[in-house]
Amino acid sequence: MNRDSVYPYMAECAAEAARVARGVTAAGSRMTGPTPCADWDLRTLVNHWVLYTSHGMEHRALREQLSEELTGRDFTADPDWAEAYAAQLDRAVAAWADPSVWEGEVDLGMAKMPAAELASMIVKETAVHGWDVATATGQEFRVSDGAGRLVLDVVETHGELYRQYDGFADPVAVPEDAPAFERALAASGRDPRRVSVGEAHR
Numbered sequence: 001m002n003r004d005s006v007y008p009y010m011a012e013c014a015a016e017a018a019r020v021a022r023g024v025t026a027a028g029s030r031m032t033g034p035t036p037c038a039d040w041d042l043r044t045l046v047n048h049w050v051l052y053t054s055h056g057m058e059h060r061a062l063r064e065q066l067s068e069e070l071t072g073r074d075f076t077a078d079p080d081w082a083e084a085y086a087a088q089l090d091r092a093v094a095a096w097a098d099p100s101v102w103e104g105e106v107d108l109g110m111a112k113m114p115a116a117e118l119a120s121m122i123v124k125e126t127a128v129h130g131w132d133v134a135t136a137t138g139q140e141f142r143v144s145d146g147a148g149r150l151v152l153d154v155v156e157t158h159g160e161l162y163r164q165y166d167g168f169a170d171p172v173a174v175p176e177d178a179p180a181f182e183r184a185l186a187a188s189g190r191d192p193r194r195v196s197v198g199e200a201h202r
Helices: 003-026 042-062 081-095 115-136 145-164 180-187
Strands: 105-107 112-114
Touching: 003 042, 003 081, 003 115, 003 145, 042 081, 042 115, 105 115, 112 115, 115 145, 115 180, 145 180
Parallel strands: none
Antiparallel strands: 105 112
C-alpha cells in the first residue's frame, strides 16, 4: 500500500463526503434523528465524522495530535458546519499531497502505524461513516469500484480489531458478486441494501 494506491481514493471520498454533508444541511435534517450507528444520533455521528476524517486526517499528515478543543467541539453548532467541513477536507487532502508525508510511521500515542496504512484507514472512515450519514438523511454515498475495493481491503484486514472496540458489528451476508463497497459495508456489520436506521453498529 502506497501513496499511488490510496491518495486518489482519499481525494475521491473526501469530495463525496463534502457533497453528502451539504445534503444534510440542505435538507434541514434534525440532528437528534437516528442513524445506522446504534447508540449515536445524527449529531454524534456527524461530529465523529467531521473530527476524524477532516481534522484528524490533516493532523495525522502533520504528525500532530488533536487538541482537546477539537475533540470536545460540537461542529454541528455552526449553521455552516458542512461548508467548514468541506474546506477542512480540502486542507487535509492537500496535506497528504506531499509524497514525504507517506514515508515512515505515524505516532498514534499508544502505537505507531505506517503512514500509508493509516491513510487507508482514514479513507475507510470517511466512506463508511459517510454512508452512515447519507443513509440517515435519505442520501447515497457513491464511490468508484477502486475506492470500494480499497475500503473492503481495510475492513477485511482490520475487522477483528474494530470489533474488539465495538467499532463493527457481526458481518452481514450479501451476494458474493455484490459491489466491493457493499461487501465492505456488510463486512463491517452494516446492511447495505436494507438498513433499519438505528439498529446497526459503528
